[in-house]
Amino acid sequence: MATFGFSILKDRQIDYDNNDHRLFRFIEEQEPSIRLCIGCGGCTAGCTAAGFTGFNYRKLNYLLMRGETEHLQKGIQQCMLCGKCKLVCPRGVNTRNMIFALKRAFKTPLWEELQKKINV
Amino acid sequence: MTNIKKIAVLGGGVAGMETSIQLNRLGYQVDLIEIEDKLGGHVRNWYKLFPDHKPADEFLEKLISNLSATDVQIKTSIQINAFLRKEKKLCLFDQACEFGVYDAVVVATGFDLFEAYRKEEYGFGIYKNVITSAGLETMFLGKTIKTSGGNVPKRVGLVHCVGSRDEKCGNLHCSKVCCITAVKQAITLRQMLPNTEVFCFYMDMRMFGPSYEELYREAQEKWAVRFIRGRISEAAQNADETILIKTEDTLTGRQLKMNVDLLVLMVGMLPSKGTTVIGKKTGLDFGMNRFLKVKDEHYHANETNQEGIFVAGSASAPMNISDTISHARAAATAVDHYLKTTDHERFSEKNNIRNLEKALHEK
Ligand SMILES: Cc1cc2nc3c(=O)[nH]c(=O)nc-3n(C[C@H](O)[C@H](O)[C@H](O)COP(=O)(O)OP(=O)(O)OC[C@H]3O[C@@H](n4cnc5c(N)ncnc54)[C@H](O)[C@@H]3O)c2cc1C
Ligand code: SF4
Ligand code: SF4
Ligand code: SF4
Numbered sequence A: 001m002a003t004f005g006f007s008i009l010k011d012r013q014i015d016y017d018n019n020d021h022r023l024f025r026f027i028e029e030q031e032p033s034i035r036l037c038i039g040c041g042g043c044t045a046g047c048t049a050a051g052f053t054g055f056n057y058r059k060l061n062y063l064l065m066r067g068e069t070e071h072l073q074k075g076i077q078q079c080m081l082c083g084k085c086k087l088v089c090p091r092g093v094n095t096r097n098m099i100f101a102l103k104r105a106f107k108t109p110l111w112e113e114l115q116k117k118i119n120v
Numbered sequence B: 001m002t003n004i005k006k007i008a009v010l011g012g013g014v015a016g017m018e019t020s021i022q023l024n025r026l027g028y029q030v031d032l033i034e035i036e037d038k039l040g041g042h043v044r045n046w047y048k049l050f051p052d053h054k055p056a057d058e059f060l061e062k063l064i065s066n067l068s069a070t071d072v073q074i075k076t077s078i079q080i081n082a083f084l085r086k087e088k089k090l091c092l093f094d095q096a097c098e099f100g101v102y103d104a105v106v107v108a109t110g111f112d113l114f115e116a117y118r119k120e121e122y123g124f125g126i127y128k129n130v131i132t133s134a135g136l137e138t139m140f141l142g143k144t145i146k147t148s149g150g151n152v153p154k155r156v157g158l159v160h161c162v163g164s165r166d167e168k169c170g171n172l173h174c175s176k177v178c179c180i181t182a183v184k185q186a187i188t189l190r191q192m193l194p195n196t197e198v199f200c201f202y203m204d205m206r207m208f209g210p211s212y213e214e215l216y217r218e219a220q221e222k223w224a225v226r227f228i229r230g231r232i233s234e235a236a237q238n239a240d241e242t243i244l245i246k247t248e249d250t251l252t253g254r255q256l257k258m259n260v261d262l263l264v265l266m267v268g269m270l271p272s273k274g275t276t277v278i279g280k281k282t283g284l285d286f287g288m289n290r291f292l293k294v295k296d297e298h299y300h301a302n303e304t305n306q307e308g309i310f311v312a313g314s315a316s317a318p319m320n321i322s323d324t325i326s327h328a329r330a331a332a333t334a335v336d337h338y339l340k341t342t343d344h345e346r347f348s349e350k351n352n353i354r355n356l357e358k359a360l361h362e363k
Helices: A020-030 A030-038 A049-053 A057-064 A072-076 A084-088 A093-106 A111-119 B014-025 B043-045 B056-068 B133-141 B179-190 B210-219 B273-281 B319-339 B352-363
Strands: B006-010 B029-033 B074-075 B080-086 B088-092 B097-102 B104-107 B110-113 B130-133 B156-160 B197-202 B226-229 B232-237 B243-249 B254-260 B263-267 B269-271 B309-311
Touching: A020 A030, A020 A057, A020 A093, A020 B263, A030 A057, A030 A093, A057 A072, A057 A093, A072 A093, B006 B014, B006 B097, B014 B029, B014 B043, B014 B056, B014 B104, B014 B319, B029 B097, B043 B056, B074 B179, B080 B104, B080 B273, B088 B104, B104 B273, B104 B319, B130 B133, B133 B179, B133 B263, B156 B179, B156 B243, B156 B254, B179 B197, B179 B210, B179 B263, B226 B243, B243 B263, B269 B273, B309 B319
Parallel strands: B006 B029, B006 B104, B029 B074, B104 B309, B130 B263, B156 B197, B156 B263, B197 B226
Antiparallel strands: B080 B088, B088 B097, B110 B269, B232 B243, B243 B254
């Protein structure tokens, strides 16, 4: 196929209206404290995983809350569940349980459905 | 016997002094009772005041000279230990003796600073170069800002929200004045030490008062104060006694570490010990933030759940000086209104009296 020096770029905006918010609701129900996050970054400041990989708990929390589910599964593989983030958090977000809840979610039919959507 | 009504104002800080002045101008006989040997409260320890950099002592002198122009009775070094209701009056006890009988009492016993050593991860009381915002004011007053090694700090970090907005120390509230205090102190640092870099580590910049946002802008524009949005997770001392701090620079999404020569903790405001003790002894309600609870946040911001007992200033919530002055003046108006209404109106809320009697009996 002939190239014309440009390609069709994927839209980088968070398409809030079209995003699927069911995963957030699922996690929120199991760990309601995730809504309390004020994005201070205390969790990420001391996180060993964040020091050596691109993983960032604060961003993970916000991506989930915005319905951006694409990178979550890969992201949490870096987390060692050490719980340092939970010790720091001024809002009492149960960070570790949020990650456990995500892990549980990845085994549900909802996740399979979301995966299909992402891969279209 | 005179029929001039007598009022006790507890606490001789900004709030107590201003309430006393206004009540006296309205024609009441006022006893201003301060636990310490001097008037002025916390402001006595500050160097310059935001937002206009007015010297704090100049402000206090003005307030004290206004007070001297009245015939308010100033009683320092007095600790009130007990309260008793005698018919419609309140009887105050100093040690075991009756100190005085009053028609109304205004509680203006202010705030205490958060004890910074409780946030152990910041190392106050462990590392020599970690100080508090109050400690920095003391350095300003002494006109020498030095590290533990006696050197001029080349870099200073100011940490916002220490002991506020932090459920780990049980304080959910925002102390309101520490953001603007940080801006004020950062500017003073840059003025006194032009070759020193100054960084503020904040979660939100709460510039709530007139010309505060402009001062924040001035800090950036004129004084090149650097602002980094991220909560400091920990501080550690290096071999040379400088301090290594860690945060997430949330606006770039990357971890950030930095060495500073001096770390200043912007400690929050809590109700003072006096506020708590007097509140308990008189059966006052406390809010979620443990400050004294007012009857209505909008319309009865000086009235309490107890007849004849009013609150002024930072005993009711964290406040800057201008809000404290307004609150104090409003307290005087509220007391005046209370004393001028008829007995029937005054004692219509019988439950309140019963509550007080119950509280007094439980003591
Ligand atoms: C670091 C820092 C810097 C600040 N800088 C500024 C600034 O630049 N500009 C500004 O507008 N605001 C500033 N503030 C806020 C300011 O300090 C307060 O607004 C002000 O002190 C409130 O006055 P107050 O009278 O309510 O309380 P306080 O100042 O706390 O006074 C209370 C008084 O009551 C007395 N007392 C306590 N218990 C008893 C008792 N049992 N019996 C009798 N007396 C008692 C105390 O000894 C004290 O004298 C700053 C605050 C901090 C923490
Ligand atoms: S539990 Fe995971 S996210 Fe939290 S600090 Fe440890 S590695 Fe980082
Ligand atoms: S420490 Fe808590 S409040 Fe701060 S960003 Fe992390 S989860 Fe959110
Ligand atoms: S005023 Fe600023 S520093 Fe103080 S508690 Fe509120 S947000 Fe934190």
